[in-house]
Amino acid sequence: MAGGHRFGGDWTDLKLDVLQKYLGFFTSALRNKNFDLYYIDAFAGSGGRLIDRLVENQPFLFGAEARLEQVYVPGSARIALETSPPFQQIILVERHEGRFAALTDLCAEYPDIRARTQRGEANAAIIELCRSTPWLKTSRNRAGVRAVMFLDPYGMSVEFETLREIAATQAIDVWYLFPLSGVYRQAARSGRNLTPDKRAAITRILGTPEWESAFYGQDNRSNDLFASLDDVGGSMDMRRTADVQAIETYVKKRLDSIFPHVSNPLRLKRKDGTPLFSLFFAVSSPNPKAIGLARKVATHILDSGSSSQVRPRK
Numbered sequence: 001m002a003g004g005h006r007f008g009g010d011w012t013d014l015k016l017d018v019l020q021k022y023l024g025f026f027t028s029a030l031r032n033k034n035f036d037l038y039y040i041d042a043f044a045g046s047g048g049r050l051i052d053r054l055v056e057n058q059p060f061l062f063g064a065e066a067r068l069e070q071v072y073v074p075g076s077a078r079i080a081l082e083t084s085p086p087f088q089q090i091i092l093v094e095r096h097e098g099r100f101a102a103l104t105d106l107c108a109e110y111p112d113i114r115a116r117t118q119r120g121e122a123n124a125a126i127i128e129l130c131r132s133t134p135w136l137k138t139s140r141n142r143a144g145v146r147a148v149m150f151l152d153p154y155g156m157s158v159e160f161e162t163l164r165e166i167a168a169t170q171a172i173d174v175w176y177l178f179p180l181s182g183v184y185r186q187a188a189r190s191g192r193n194l195t196p197d198k199r200a201a202i203t204r205i206l207g208t209p210e211w212e213s214a215f216y217g218q219d220n221r222s223n224d225l226f227a228s229l230d231d232v233g234g235s236m237d238m239r240r241t242a243d244v245q246a247i248e249t250y251v252k253k254r255l256d257s258i259f260p261h262v263s264n265p266l267r268l269k270r271k272d273g274t275p276l277f278s279l280f281f282a283v284s285s286p287n288p289k290a291i292g293l294a295r296k297v298a299t300h301i302l303d304s305g306s307s308s309q310v311r312p313r314k
């Protein structure tokens with residue numbers, strides 16, 4: 001079995017459940033529509049992951065005990081390869097050498113599925129794919145290509161310009177795990193700590209510098225009368241007024257500006273309630289029928305995700 005790496009937590013089970021349900025819907029719904037169906041995983045990982053699972057009540061010599069056992073669970077790439085009905089083409093992009101090698105081994109386990117692995121940087125790979133795939137018309141007999149893309153980075157790696165390219169295809173449904181905690185951390189509470197690097201990272205992911213005026217307001221509590229003398233950019237007396245909810249709402253607004261439909265996100269949290277990611281679903285097709293169906297299914301899946309207890313994957 002192809003190797004797995006360690007990442008994530010309970011929220012990982014939830015996002016993969018959501019993805020698995022949507023992929024099953026997608027290939028079933030479009031099976032007889034003459035499209036070629038693609039799955040594109042731009043941050044594909046190794047195909048699986050290793051988790052520690054608690055095995056309880058083992059009958060040991062001196063009574064019941066619990067111990068941790070390391071188990072392999074499927075990741076997004078394996079889930080896509082096992083989707084039924086199958087995709088006509090699966091494209092897996094990964095930058096890390098070892099994980100890329102594991103993905104290649106994984107694909108060899110599914111000789112009947114057309115799967116392609118690509119080692120490289122996700123943004124560049126997506127842009128190249130978006131521009132080179134014949135989305136609208138492949139041949140006289142085929143209606144074109146439709147795809148589901150999964151954007152599952154660790155951090156703030158997806159550039160807004162890349163999302164524009166995805167939206168322009170009008171043929172891709174996107175699941176995007178947006179790093180809410182990453183942006184929250186970069187957007188330092190005090191304007192004094194908003195370094196050029198932090199500003200650039202947030203602007204890259206949101207595609208505009210306007211977030212700054214939306215997130216920050218005058219800090220009326222400042223009593224440093226001389227601070228403004230050093231404050232060339234005018235941000236020293238600014239304080240972040242946007243909380244996590246306001247930042248998430250702003251992200252949705254940005255996605256709404258380029259995609260015809262964007263779902264209300266599913267907030268993924270740590271066990272202690274700390275918000276980590278917002279799982280967004282966006283449709284790039286402008287076709288009202290396509291939007292209607294995708295929206296209905298995705299909303300149902302996201303609603304059941306938000307109300308469900310997270311159970312470990314089997």
Ligand SMILES: C[S@@+](CC[C@H](N)C(=O)[O-])C[C@H]1O[C@@H](n2cnc3c(N)ncnc32)[C@H](O)[C@@H]1O
Nearest residue numbers: 043044045075076094095096120121122152154
């Ligand atoms: C959270 S993991 C993906 C997990 C995977 N979706 C799964 O369910 O098994 C993120 C992966 O993206 C890769 N990665 C991070 N930044 C990247 C980039 N800019 N381009 C390509 N791969 C990247 C990492 O090496 C890592 O394997």
